Amino acid sequence: MQNTNVHIEKTEILSDNWYTLRKITFNILKKDGTSETQSREAYDRGNGAVILLYNTISKNIILTKQFRMPTYINGNPDGMMIEACAGLLDDDNPEECILRETEEETGYKISKVEKIFEAYMSPGSVTEILHFFIAEYSSEMKITNGGGLEDEGENIEVLEINFEKALEMIDSGEIKDAKTIMLIQHLRIKNKL
Numbered sequence: 001m002q003n004t005n006v007h008i009e010k011t012e013i014l015s016d017n018w019y020t021l022r023k024i025t026f027n028i029l030k031k032d033g034t035s036e037t038q039s040r041e042a043y044d045r046g047n048g049a050v051i052l053l054y055n056t057i058s059k060n061i062i063l064t065k066q067f068r069m070p071t072y073i074n075g076n077p078d079g080m081m082i083e084a085c086a087g088l089l090d091d092d093n094p095e096e097c098i099l100r101e102t103e104e105e106t107g108y109k110i111s112k113v114e115k116i117f118e119a120y121m122s123p124g125s126v127t128e129i130l131h132f133f134i135a136e137y138s139s140e141m142k143i144t145n146g147g148g149l150e151d152e153g154e155n156i157e158v159l160e161i162n163f164e165k166a167l168e169m170i171d172s173g174e175i176k177d178a179k180t181i182m183l184i185q186h187l188r189i190k191n192k193l
Helices: 094-106 163-172 178-189
Strands: 006-015 020-029 035-044 048-055 060-067 080-083 085-088 114-120 129-136 157-162
Touching: 048 094, 048 178, 060 085, 060 094, 060 163, 060 178, 080 178, 085 094, 094 129, 129 178, 157 163, 163 178
Parallel strands: 048 129
Antiparallel strands: 006 020, 020 035, 048 060, 048 085, 060 080, 060 157, 114 129
């Protein structure tokens, strides 16, 4: 149901270079009955999907490692991030997207995924909804080395990490990516490994 207490007055495009950054001026009715005009910027990069592959026999998970410029300019000395496999939906539905991204990034061809939830990752500034998936994998599903698509500038290292080690990596700060932490904790809470 649409919020009738919010009325958008003006939308300006500030940047449309990589994705779209908009400045939105709106009037909002507050709890005390008064109204106020506010402006906020919203970055629209599209919606995405993320997956954590896990193996119940080896007790391992599949993660990726790649350079992330925003972390580099915000205190991550080498800019490298350990993450769950993820990608933008583009024109696909979330399940089609994550099947494609899994094969491109990790080299594993999976056919069955379990959607566990959706989440806004930074709702104060980014419009993206992220669709979260998990799936079991085995060594027989590995069909390529993965690493991402060269034409997209991806240079991804595929990591196979023991689940207990991954939990330690969260504690030590080696894994700092929110979506990855959420997925690892989901496996822990649900006793998948």
